[in-house]
Every structure is written in C-alpha cells, then in structure tokens.
Amino acid sequence: MRVLLVEPEYKSKFPPLGLLKIGAFHKSRGDEVVFVRGMAESDFWDRIYITTLFSFHHEKIIKTILHYKAMLRDDVSRIFIGGGYATLCPQNIYEETGIYPLKGLLDKPNMLGLDSIAMRSARFISRRGI
Numbered sequence: 001m002r003v004l005l006v007e008p009e010y011k012s013k014f015p016p017l018g019l020l021k022i023g024a025f026h027k028s029r030g031d032e033v034v035f036v037r038g039m040a041e042s043d044f045w046d047r048i049y050i051t052t053l054f055s056f057h058h059e060k061i062i063k064t065i066l067h068y069k070a071m072l073r074d075d076v077s078r079i080f081i082g083g084g085y086a087t088l089c090p091q092n093i094y095e096e097t098g099i100y101p102l103k104g105l106l107d108k109p110n111m112l113g114l115d116s117i118a119m120r121s122a123r124f125i126s127r128r129g130i
Contacts (some may be wrong), residue, residue: 001046008050008057008064009038010087014022018082030116039067047078048112052101058092061085065097080112094126 004018004028015035020089023033026047034040048068052061072078076099086093086101094100102111 001026001029002035002069003033004040004042004048005033005035005046006040006048006064006068007035007037007052008060009053010053010057010060012108014055015046016083018106019051022049022106039064043071045072045078047080048072049080049082050092052081052083055085055089055092057085062096065089065099069097069099077124079086082106 003023003044003050005023007016007019019035023035024035031046031050032040050061050065068079069076079099081093081097081099081101082103083101087103088103090103
C-alpha cells in the first residue's frame with residue numbers, strides 16, 4: 001500500500017507527531033510511506049492522511065484537501081483528515097470539501113478501517129499545537 005502523509009504548507013518547526021505515528025503504523029505493515037508539506041504531484045496513493053492545526057490556517061488546509069481530493073478524482077474514501085482544527089470544527093471542513101474528518105484520538109481499534117490496534121494518544125497533530 002502507498003501512503004501519503006500531508007501537512008499543509010504552513011509554518012511549523014516540527015512535523016506533526018500524530019501523522020508520524022500513523023506513518024510508523026503503516027511502515028510496520030510493510031507499506032510505503034511518504035511525508036510531504038504542501039502539495040505533492042504524484043498521481044497515485046492508496047491512502048492520504050492530512051493533518052490540520054489551527055483555524056487561522058483554514059484557507060491553506062481547505063486548499064490542500066481539495067488538491068488531493070481532485071488528485072484522487074473525488075474518491076474521498078482514501079482521504080483521512082484529522083488534527084486539532086478537524087476535531088474542533090469538523091462541520092467547516094465537511095461543508096467546504098465534502099469530507100467528514102476524524103475527530104479526537106485514534107484510541108479504538110479499526111478507526112482507520114484497517115485491522116489495527118488502537119494508537120494510544122495518536123492525534124494527527126502533536127499536543128504542542130493544542
């Protein structure tokens with residue numbers, strides 16, 4: 001499986017911890033994992049995980065989500081959105097993208113639709129941002 005981890009192109013010093021935990025989970029399954037900031041141009045990914053940080057990055061977040069949605073020809077079943085902003089304002093993201101984000105922690109098995117154990121305290125975003 002080819003997995004893309006995406007942090008929208010906003011200023012941050014550190015990659016999001018939750019996204020890296022998801023990447024580690026996929027690597028443990030033998031999946032190919034790539035992390036990017038902003039918008040990648042590759043045309044095929046089995047899954048794309050997009051993190052969100054703060055509401056004041058709303059425009060960049062929505063632009064990034066719509067870019068990947070178009071890349072996957074509107075196959076929203078392969079896009080997973082999470083993080084602080086997605087948890088606090090999921091309706092805003094849904095209204096503009098048609099994708100309902102995952103909220104809160106990935107603390108129950110199979111929340112990503114895979115045979116997985118719960119990723120204790122794995123947010124799509126590190127706790128420093130909340």
